[in-house]
Amino acid sequence: MIANIVLAFFVLFIERKKPSSKWAWVMVLLFLPFLGMLLYLLFGQPYRKNKKRHESDASISNLQDLTERQLAEVDAGSFVYSSVVAKNWQHLIRMNLRTETTPFSQNNRLQIFNDGKRKFEALFNDIEAAKIHVHLEYYIINNDDIGIRLLKLLTKKAEEGIQVLVLYDDIGSKSLPRNFFNAFERAGGRTAASLPSKLPFGNPRVNYRNHRKIAVIDGKVGYNGGFNVGDEYLGEVEKFGYWRDTHLRIEGDAVHSLQHWFIKDWNETSKKYPLKQEKHYFPPLKNEKGAGMQVVVSGPDEEIDQIKNGYLRMISQARKSVYIQTPYLIPDLGVLDALLTAALSGIDVRIMIPDKPDHIFVYSASLSFARELARSGVKIYAYNNGFLHAKTVVVDGKVASIGSANMDVRSFTLNYEANVFVYDEETAEDMVRLFLNDSKLSQELTSEYFEQLSLFKRFRLQVAQLVAPIL
Structure with a gap:
């Protein structure tokens, strides 16, 4: 009990947490003496940012330069909005421009998917048509029918000489067998588990997860939304029934933002195969008028939500x-x-x-x-x-x-x-x-x-x- 009181004091006066979170943890520690400490050690410890970044990650990318230029133009009143909607929401656009690498693009075409079967059909078609690279980042990849179908397709593309990279969350995809990616990696594909445990049992970072769901094909087509990779997302698990989600397929400069964040996430995780923000990952796209978009990210290592x-x-x-x-x-x-x-x-x-x-x-x-x-x-x-x-x-x-x-x-x-x-x-x-x-x-x-x-x-x-x- 004394240990719990000391830990509660530490949470209240030393740790940097929001007041509501502090008091909730204090309640858990004081009213659940033994279980509370265990829960805190597993879920309550603050995230400690990895200060070791690859040199390519620390460099100023073109997208960061673009963000800074756009912010300056918005502040000067000289930025040209291609739609009335974007102009009316310029304060939201500006606020997003202030948060790291969040350029505003106005040449995007998008397709909305609210059905998993249609989403994966489109994604598989785009992967099949890939000529240069396929970059996937998912919180959950399951060892089931859709997961195995995706893996077989990715393995085929890797055998063709396409760069295929798969980033998955260590906890979200915990059901994957150890040999799941063996054939894929022998074919030349590369994988990385995000936020893995450094201990043989348990994960002290279990409370901090990579929940993103990003796909980028050849730097020209991108996907982002709520669908993970699993049969339940196709409505084929009885417990959940039909799965109602929302996902976007994007063509336009917003794809470059998705690519930028995939590369940063990959470099944070994969020390063996780091990527550089090279031009072939950001091919020039047709400058046509389209939907205005910003890709906004957040995480436990950011000071602003x-x-x-x-x-x-x-x-x-x-x-x-x-x-x-x-x-x-x-x-x-x-x-x-x-x-x-x-x-x-x-x-x-x-x-x-x-x-x-x-x-x-x-x-x-x-x-x-x-x-x-x-x-x-x-x-x-x-x-x-x-x-x-x-x-x-x-x-x-x-x-x-x-x-x-x-x-x-x-x-x-x-x-x-x-x-x-x-x-x-x-x-x-x-x-x-x-x-x-x-x-x-x-x-x-x-x-x-x-x-x-x-x-x-x-x-x-x-x-x-x-x-x-x-x-």
């Missing part, structure tokens, strides 16, 4: 509507207040979550916040046509954010995430239509619904919300 701040700016600038889809609704106080303020101001705020849990305690926390938001006029929907895994925000039918980041504290501060912010009315309207169609397959959770929950369920919601900052 870039994606969360993007959400905050979108919500605060809304004039008509805010539509959100997320599998986990555990916002921090800032995002919660922004949503409540928007709803109380008359903005049409709607949030859709799954109607079934994949993690029961996390789902209870989501319902606890849903109850609080419903009381202030936010419309809460529980999607009941399968499992909702989409991570999207659409505001006023003008601007949208689509990617890997959930509406929760873990995605805001603990995981490596990547989202695409799209400044395009046609795309945003498509996203609104998808949301409204999903609403027809959902149950609205009103304040009356929550009031009718049993005493035990309401107590579980309260407890889950208390420890939500550390879930």
Whole structure:
């Protein structure tokens, strides 16, 4: 017990954590003396950034130069926006430009996938057509039908002499057998496990994961969104049923941003086969007018929660509507207040979550916040046509954010995430239509619904919300 008190003192006064997270950990340490310390050692330790970076990673890339030039032009009022939507959202664009390498491109064509079979069919076709390289980065790759099909295709491309690199999360893909990539690597492919454990048993960095889902083919086609690699994402696992997610296929300069972040992530992980930000990874693309986009990333080694701040700016600038889809609704106080303020101001705020849990305690926390938001006029929907895994925000039918980041504290501060912010009315309207169609397959959770929950369920919601900052 004394050790727990000392550790609680350390958490409160020494560690750099947000106040809500500090107090949640103090509660765990004081009320669960032995288990609390174990949980903290596994999940609560602060992330320590690896200071050893490859020389190529430390160099200033063309995209960083472009970001700085664009920021200077925006500040000087000389930047030329190709659409009214982008000009009206220039403050969000500027804020994103201030966060490392986040250039704004205006020549993008994109395709929205909300069905896993269609997404993987397109991805497989693009990989089959690859001439130079295939770069994949996924949180989860499973040893199942779709995982094996992908591996066989990648092995075939490696045998053709194509550079094929696969980056996967060590915890997210923990079910992979040790020999899973053997034939692929013999064919010339390369793999790396992100944030692996340096210990034979357990992983002290288990709380910090690479949650990104990026694919880049020949520097010309990119993918980003919520689909991992597994049969459940095709709706073929009975536990979840139909899998409802959102993913983008992109052609245009935004692909170069996805490539930039893949290379940085690869170099952080693969010490044996480092990459340089070379020109052939960033081929010149046709300068046609298209959708305005920014690729925004965040992670535990960043001082600013870039994606969360993007959400905050979108919500605060809304004039008509805010539509959100997320599998986990555990916002921090800032995002919660922004949503409540928007709803109380008359903005049409709607949030859709799954109607079934994949993690029961996390789902209870989501319902606890849903109850609080419903009381202030936010419309809460529980999607009941399968499992909702989409991570999207659409505001006023003008601007949208689509990617890997959930509406929760873990995605805001603990995981490596990547989202695409799209400044395009046609795309945003498509996203609104998808949301409204999903609403027809959902149950609205009103304040009356929550009031009718049993005493035990309401107590579980309260407890889950208390420890939500550390879930």
